[in-house]
Amino acid sequence: MQKDDILRNIGNHLSSIYLLKDQYEIMKEILIMLSKITDCDYLSIFLLKNNPRKDLYEFFPLENRFQVRKSDINLHSEIITEVLTKKTHLLLKEKDKIKLKEGAGNASEILIIPGSLLQDVQGLIFVEKGLFSQEEISILSSLSSIIAFIILNSRHYKNLSDLVTQLRISYEISSSLIQEMNPDRLIERIFKEIRTHFGYDIIGVFILKDDGTLSLEYTVEENSIFKGFKLGLGEGIIGYVARTGESYYAPDVRKDKYYIEGVKGILSEFAIPLKIKDxxxxxxxxxxxxxxxxxxxxxxxxxxxxxxxxxxxxxxxxFEETKRLSKIDMLTGVLNRRTIEIEIERWIKRAKEEKKGLTIFFLDLDHFKEFNDRFGHQKGDEALKIFSDNLKKTIKEGVCGRYGGDEFICLFYDTEKEEILRIGNELIKRIEKNKKLKGITLSIGISSFPEDGKTMDELIRVADKRCYDAKRFGGNRLRE
Known part of the structure; x- marks a missing residue:
């Protein structure tokens, strides 16, 4: 199941949690919800506020058992201090678990997640299992602010009975937000919920740009004529709110010194800053x-x-950044193997439909192993970064990815043979002349669709063989 599907399912499950008033039941439902995301051995939540007894809420998935006990957790320990200071998750291995003095004690790894709402940590979540995948860590961390919001609401339920109605409305809106990852559709749903629950139909979201101006990026359809309208920082009520970071209410805009007329007939206005880390x-x-x-x-x-x-x-x-990074080789910044293979298949399909040509470069660094042996793997990683930087500077119209180790693949769509050869030779010269690469050169094998093959495997195999031939003849050359 994809990450956005998981989050949507969790958003649907949250309805039962929001409607609960008992903190015990809320913590239980949160832990059960988290246990469905990852096949873990143990989960617990420790609340940092209004928890004089230092209660720890625990759930054991294999036994389907939930309990509350007094915790021995030391909030001033090195591990917990790091989590609370950095406000980000921390993954502990077996050797570090003894420092924590909490948990079930059998799993190989413990993931500690701060339930943080706008940098205010409401509680700590502990998850234990054999080994965590990056996907599990990403999903669990993405939910931390939602869990913090639920924890915060649980205290409101407990202390203020008249807040129940308000939180019902808040839930209906927030569950819409939780289930939607696309920013454009997200804002559309926000406006719909505000109009439905409050009756306000003149709504806008201004985004602060790098040049210091505020641009109306989102508004209701009937006011779309104003989209792109800009204000300076400190200009009008909106500019004032952006400059001060404080909400502002004008009960009668006709008497307000900051008000600037936009939509005709407005009599009152409420503007709220959207802030991250102040x-x-x-x-x-x-x-x-x-x-x-x-x-x-x-x-x-x-x-x-x-x-x-x-x-x-x-x-x-x-979420969008995570999707982008999932396609990138983190060391070199080019596409990873899975993504470049997807691109090859996509481009072959397009070439067949449009009856166009497609060219593949298979690139392999010469003398890279000797470089690694002589200078070490850290310098080897630096060399790969330098190479990929030159790759991106030289190849502007194609798509490149790391195939594995020091092997790379580049794709060119409907490009003349003379241009392909020019690009290949220019790249070879760039690498040869780069003094930081200290003897590393480049071999390139070239294959073309449909002449050398009509499938990805055929095209890569031909290009790989020609690259191997180039290396056999001394490298620092291309073979077509």
Whole structure:
């Protein structure tokens, strides 16, 4: 199951948690929910606030057993201090577990996740199992802010009975946000929920740009004519909120010194900063055609919603970044093997449909093993980075990926043979003249669709063999 599908399913499951009022049941449901994501041996949550007894909520998936006990956790230990300071997850191996003095004690790894809501850590989540995959760590970490939000709400349920109605509305909106990873669709759903629950239909999200201006990036369809409208920092109510980082309410805009007229007929306006780590990234602006139409309780709920919107923006950004990084070889910055193979298949299909040509470079560094043996693997990694930088500078119209070790593949679509040879020879000369590579040169094997093959395997095999032939004749050359 893909990460976004998992998050959608979890979003649906959250309904039962939000409607609970008992903290014991809320913690139990959170742990059960997390156990469904990963085949783990043990989970627990330790609340950092309003927890005088130092209760630890534990769940043992194999026994389907939930319990609460007093914890011996030391919040001032080196490990916990690191998690609370950096506000990011920490993976402990077997040798480090003894320092923690918590957990089931049998698993090989412990993942500690801070349940953090806008850098305010509400609790610590401990997950134990044999070995964690990067996908599991990514999903569990992505849920930390949602869990923190639930923990925070559990305290509200416990202390303020009149907050139940407000949180019901908050849940319906936040569950929509949790289930949607696409930023454009996300904002569309936010506007729909605000209109449905509050009746406000003049809504916009301004994003703070690198040049210091605020641009209206999202608005309701009937006001799309204003999309792209810009304000300076400190200009109007929206600019004032972005500059100060504080919410601002104008019960009667006709009397407000900061108000700048946009949509006709506006009588009251409420603007809320969207902040990450105290840095303003934008402003949620809501307007009404009624005077003083934002009661205190509504403003409080909209402010809470703005915080959740910010988290959702960040989660959507991180999700897109995660998808992007999943396609990239982290050392060299070019595509990884899986992605370059997908690209080859896609380009072959396109070439067949359009009856065009396709060229593959199979590239292999000469003398790389000797370089590694002489200078060490760290210098070898640096050499691969230098090579990939030259690859990206030389090949601007093609697509390149790391096939494995010091082998790379590049694709060219419907490119003239003379241009292919020019690019190949230019790259070979670049590598030969690079003094930092200290004797490393480059061999290239070339294959073409459909002349040398009609499948990915055939084209790679031919290009690989020609690259091998180039190396047999001394390297630092290409063979076609």
């Amino acid at each position: 840095k303003v990234i934008g402003v949620l602006d809501i307007n009404s055609r009624k005077e003083d139409d934002f009661p205190d309780s509504t403003r409080k709920l909209l402010s809470s919603l703005a915080a959740l919107i910010t988290i959702s923006f960040e989660n959507a950004r991180l």
